[in-house]
Amino acid sequence: MKPYVPDEKLMAQIELYESMQDSLDEVANRRMLALMAESGGRGAQHYIAQRTHTDPKTIERGRKELHQEMELPEPGRVRLEGSGRKSIASHHPEVFDCIHQIVDDHTYGNPMKPLSWTTLSTEKIAQILEEEYGIKISASETSVYLKKMGYSLQQNRKMLQVGNESPDREAQFQTINDTARKFIEKGLPVISVDAKKKENLGNFKNQGAEYRPRHDPRLVNDHDFLDKKLGQVDPYGVYVENNNTAFVNLGTDHDTSDFAIESIRRWWWTIGHSTFPDADRLYIHCDGGGSNSSRCRLWKKDLAKLAEETGLEIWVSHFPPGTSKWNKIEHRLFCYISRNWQGKPLIDIETVVELIGSTTTKKGLIVKCVVDNHKYSLGQKVSDEEMDAIDITYFGKVNKWNNRIKGFKS
Numbered sequence: 001m002k003p004y005v006p007d008e009k010l011m012a013q014i015e016l017y018e019s020m021q022d023s024l025d026e027v028a029n030r031r032m033l034a035l036m037a038e039s040g041g042r043g044a045q046h047y048i049a050q051r052t053h054t055d056p057k058t059i060e061r062g063r064k065e066l067h068q069e070m071e072l073p074e075p076g077r078v079r080l081e082g083s084g085r086k087s088i089a090s091h092h093p094e095v096f097d098c099i100h101q102i103v104d105d106h107t108y109g110n111p112m113k114p115l116s117w118t119t120l121s122t123e124k125i126a127q128i129l130e131e132e133y134g135i136k137i138s139a140s141e142t143s144v145y146l147k148k149m150g151y152s153l154q155q156n157r158k159m160l161q162v163g164n165e166s167p168d169r170e171a172q173f174q175t176i177n178d179t180a181r182k183f184i185e186k187g188l189p190v191i192s193v194d195a196k197k198k199e200n201l202g203n204f205k206n207q208g209a210e211y212r213p214r215h216d217p218r219l220v221n222d223h224d225f226l227d228k229k230l231g232q233v234d235p236y237g238v239y240v241e242n243n244n245t246a247f248v249n250l251g252t253d254h255d256t257s258d259f260a261i262e263s264i265r266r267w268w269w270t271i272g273h274s275t276f277p278d279a280d281r282l283y284i285h286c287d288g289g290g291s292n293s294s295r296c297r298l299w300k301k302d303l304a305k306l307a308e309e310t311g312l313e314i315w316v317s318h319f320p321p322g323t324s325k326w327n328k329i330e331h332r333l334f335c336y337i338s339r340n341w342q343g344k345p346l347i348d349i350e351t352v353v354e355l356i357g358s359t360t361t362k363k364g365l366i367v368k369c370v371v372d373n374h375k376y377s378l379g380q381k382v383s384d385e386e387m388d389a390i391d392i393t394y395f396g397k398v399n400k401w402n403n404r405i406k407g408f409k410s
Contacts, residue, residue, distance in 0.1 A: 004043035010036060014051060034062030088137050096149055097362050098133045099125060100331060122146070149335055166320040168398045175396035176285060176317045183283045184242055189276045192285045192328040193264060193292060195255050196235040199352065233352055236263040239329040246333045247271055248356050248369040250349065256376040260291040261302035266370060268310055283315045287324045294318040294401055297382035304390045308407035318401040336361055
């Protein structure tokens, strides 16, 4: 068979194509190749494929599109919906848990530390994913998944403490790590607590996406105005670092210290007491502000009441300012709850309870959620005399952030 010899017309077309190839999208590229192949006659398609380093199947697809022999993309789209390379997560749905494991395991010092502050770059995380988990991923894709998991640039900045960090930060981290490790080794409960952001109930848009039939998106309200009849919910979480379980008290009123302590109380009598029947101490990690503030008198008074009620000596450590993202509950519970309900409107309180209670991970996270309809008063004051009556001592290098409460002085 004689080799194909292009005529001058086809050579001019190829030169024109090569001069403008970089400005063509996928559709225009393959259709222009197909037009040249058809005008060049028998053998032109093979020649053009070799000359332009193009897969012959691409040219053939362009020809079918020209003659409308196959489904075409919708106007404004380059590809059919759902086409293109599948994401890493579609092939490896475990990639989120693997990244969490990498971040948690690669901390300063002992990898058994309860905290997770890391200096790993996205390039290093991608390398570990491939070497240890067999997931081949680029550094840029790793960055995308970190953002999806709640590790925003702002949070990364907080982890590296760029800016005005507390001079007592490292000492406090060491106190938390050392104390938590001793409690866990002795089988004593260590819990991480915090309030998740308030959520409006109603048919409102919830960030994220869900799988639904094509061209059938879920319809939600066009404005996010608070529905006074449905109101809001305030999830207060208790994450148990010993066994990867969690409890969420779903409040419908104010986020006060009374509410925070009631959440811990409910966890203890619902789950904690039976899980740790011989415990005489409880260790709590929490932020330094909000309803569980290190300076809140009502928080300490309510802890004293809880200590007397349960017979536990309650140890508390607060995280330094600007480091709340090291609190385990943030990346062991709240991020999974957010992912579980992404794209789903929180239409009523029953839906919220169901979505929180169904939150799981491959590592076996179990979550129990209950509704708290109690009313909690604002503006409660604790006098100096009431504070003096609390049996409280301090430990660690930074006394203001670490205390032990046994109850009230006799």
